[in-house]
Amino acid sequence: MSWQKEVEELERLRGMIRGMGGPEALQRRHDSGRLNARERIAALVDADSFSEVGGLTGRADFDAGGRVESLRPGNLIVGRARIDARPVCVTSDDYSVVGSAGGATVPGKFGMAEKMAGELRLPLVRLLESTGGNSRALEELGRTYIPQMEGWEHVVANMGRVPVVAVGLGPVAGIGAAKMAFSHYSVMLRGRAHMFMAGPPLVARLGETVTKEELGGADLQARAGGVDDVVDTEEEAFARVRRFLSYLPGSVWELPPRAEPQDDPGRRDPWLLEAIPRERRRVYDMRRIVNAVLDLGSFMEMGRKHGGSVITGLGRLDGWPVAVIASDPRIYGGAWTAESNGKLERFIDLANTFHLPVVNLVDVPGFLIGRDAEMAGTIRSGSRALSAVFQAQVPWCTVLIRKVFGVAGASHADHSRYRYRFAWPSGDWGSIPVEGGIESAYKEELARAEDPVALLAQIEARLNEIRSPLRTAMAFDCEDIIDPRDTRPLLCEFASHAARLRNAGPVATAMRP
Amino acid sequence: MPRTPVPSPIKAMVWKIEVAIGDQVSEYDPLLILESMKTEIPVDAPCAGVIAEILVAEGDAVQEDQPLFLIETAS
Numbered sequence: 001m002s003w004q005k006e007v008e009e010l011e012r013l014r015g016m017i018r019g020m021g022g023p024e025a026l027q028r029r030h031d032s033g034r035l036n037a038r039e040r041i042a043a044l045v046d047a048d049s050f051s052e053v054g055g056l057t058g059r060a061d062f063d064a065g066g067r068v069e070s071l072r073p074g075n076l077i078v079g080r081a082r083i084d085a086r087p088v089c090v091t092s093d094d095y096s097v098v099g100s101a102g103g104a105t106v107p108g109k110f111g112m113a114e115k116m117a118g119e120l121r122l123p124l125v126r127l128l129e130s131t132g133g134n135s136r137a138l139e140e141l142g143r144t145y146i147p148q149m150e151g152w153e154h155v156v157a158n159m160g161r162v163p164v165v166a167v168g169l170g171p172v173a174g175i176g177a178a179k180m181a182f183s184h185y186s187v188m189l190r191g192r193a194h195m196f197m198a199g200p201p202l203v204a205r206l207g208e209t210v211t212k213e214e215l216g217g218a219d220l221q222a223r224a225g226g227v228d229d230v231v232d233t234e235e236e237a238f239a240r241v242r243r244f245l246s247y248l249p250g251s252v253w254e255l256p257p258r259a260e261p262q263d264d265p266g267r268r269d270p271w272l273l274e275a276i277p278r279e280r281r282r283v284y285d286m287r288r289i290v291n292a293v294l295d296l297g298s299f300m301e302m303g304r305k306h307g308g309s310v311i312t313g314l315g316r317l318d319g320w321p322v323a324v325i326a327s328d329p330r331i332y333g334g335a336w337t338a339e340s341n342g343k344l345e346r347f348i349d350l351a352n353t354f355h356l357p358v359v360n361l362v363d364v365p366g367f368l369i370g371r372d373a374e375m376a377g378t379i380r381s382g383s384r385a386l387s388a389v390f391q392a393q394v395p396w397c398t399v400l401i402r403k404v405f406g407v408a409g410a411s412h413a414d415h416s417r418y419r420y421r422f423a424w425p426s427g428d429w430g431s432i433p434v435e436g437g438i439e440s441a442y443k444e445e446l447a448r449a450e451d452p453v454a455l456l457a458q459i460e461a462r463l464n465e466i467r468s469p470l471r472t473a474m475a476f477d478c479e480d481i482i483d484p485r486d487t488r489p490l491l492c493e494f495a496s497h498a499a500r501l502r503n504a505g506p507v508a509t510a511m512r513p
Numbered sequence: 514m515p516r517t518p519v520p521s522p523i524k525a526m527v528w529k530i531e532v533a534i535g536d537q538v539s540e541y542d543p544l545l546i547l548e549s550m551k552t553e554i555p556v557d558a559p560c561a562g563v564i565a566e567i568l569v570a571e572g573d574a575v576q577e578d579q580p581l582f583l584i585e586t587a588s
């Protein structure tokens with residue numbers, strides 16, 4: 001007596017489920033150069049590590065004898081696997097099953113996957129490709145229904161529990177777009193993925209004639225901040241996912257793992273001494289500075305196309321994962337814009353959620369000014385960014401690279417904490433910059449002078465003496481001015497202290513998407 | 514010959530134009546300097562080619578995405 005017969009039947013049924021939408025549908029995908037839902041999982045996770053949940057779930061047709069004749073799977077594949085030997089949960093939309101639209105949805109499966117990740121405290125990767133609901137499903141159902149966000153209690157909770165990564169690999173419309181945005185990191189495939197609340201046919205009824213690329217292409221969404229990053233191939237997307245997860249703990253109840261240090265913590269890049277132009281109006285390459293002070297090759301920028309005056313990304317210092325914020329003077333001189341405010345708020349909350357110490361490289365002339373900036377609600381979004389700065393509990397280290405002006409500049413750290421901070425000799429700060437103000441402030445002297453040009457130069461030289469950051473340091477208003485080449489050794493020291501200070505557990509102000 | 518527009522990366526004032534019509538430029542050559550938030554922000558050539566049109570003048574206010582130049586490219 002054994003259960004051999006049943007086990008064989010299980011295998012037969014599993015085979016049908018693994019057949020997905022059938023050979024023809026799979027061939028069409030293959031011919032168009034797309035991976036299918038199971039190939040995607042295999043390409044993402046460690047070899048042979050995928051263990052499916054719901055591997056028998058589908059709609060069966062039975063023959064006269066009650067034997068399953070065919071079994072059509074639902075449109076969502078769910079399971080657990082490992083990435084770089086660490087456990088994760090994975091979901092993969094199966095587009096070969098009637099386009100992965102609502103009709104093939106297995107009730108409860110999506111929410112159970114989210115609950116699994118949250119309760120097992122495992123990162124969740126969503127591989128997304130699905131259309132929204134369609135009217136045909138209504139006829140099958142024979143009635144309409146009040147929409148509700150099934151499983152969303154877990155989706156929302158997971159933002160404060162486990163790393164969630166969303167990958168857009170085809171159309172992600174309606175709820176698919178929401179599954180993209182509800183993540184800590186999202187990446188989209190250029191040319192193949194399109195993300196929007198409703199597609200071109202519906203939008204046309206508003207009088208907008210647009211292609212799906214024009215409406216929700218990857219580059220548009222990256223610029224709008226709807227998605228963090230854009231890649232050209234599915235393999236690249238999976239590589240980004242693995243890399244993002246490498247900096248993060250498995251959940252908020254753990255700490256970010258240190259990698260084997262690959263770089264000398266005492267390395268001093270000589271270029272840093274000349275990185276900042278002596279002429280204050282000139283720009284420079286902040287990304288090169290970031291790369292020079294972090295462990296070589298460890299910086300992974302997130303959201304480059306959106307809110308560009310602030311650079312955000314993850315990196316390592318002597319192997320310890322850190323969250324890096326840096327100003328980009330090439331975009332609005334590094335000023336905080338409405339867009340960069342939102343980006344900052346989310347990024348700081350991300351760091352706080354997953355206990356990543358923050359390194360902030362500052363060159364901030366203030367908030368962006370002007371009528372457009374006011375209309376964009378810059379002060380409202382800026383206030384939210386400030387709240388994130390002041391609510392963050394993670395260790396925080398500031399390097400004042402150049403400008404620190406106005407409210408935005410003043411918010412480079414919560415000043416009431418121990419100020420782990422140093423400045424470069426190019427540091428330049430105050431409530432109002434000197435430039436442009438001299439002519440009006442010294443108008444009379446200049447008008448009386450025989451040689452106004454020479455006098456102007458004299459006054460400028462005098463003021464520049466006063467604005468020297470050394471004077472600020474002498475008054476202990478700045479903790480130290482350093483040789484820029486010492487930045488990396490000092491940041492590595494910070495990371496070693498910060499490592500001890502990180503506290504595992506949920507935080508009060510977890511990231512909101 | 515295709516003409517590639519060079520959009521302004523930000524809303525700003527045009528401070529200095531550094532090229533003339535007919536100039537041959539390489540990718541990353543500075544074409545123009547914008548001024549915003551007391552900072553000089555260079556706009557570099559996105560590709561190699563010849564400056565076919567200059568669409569703004571020094572002192573102009575430009576919007577984000579507004580075309581500044583047309584560059585004629587070989588292919």
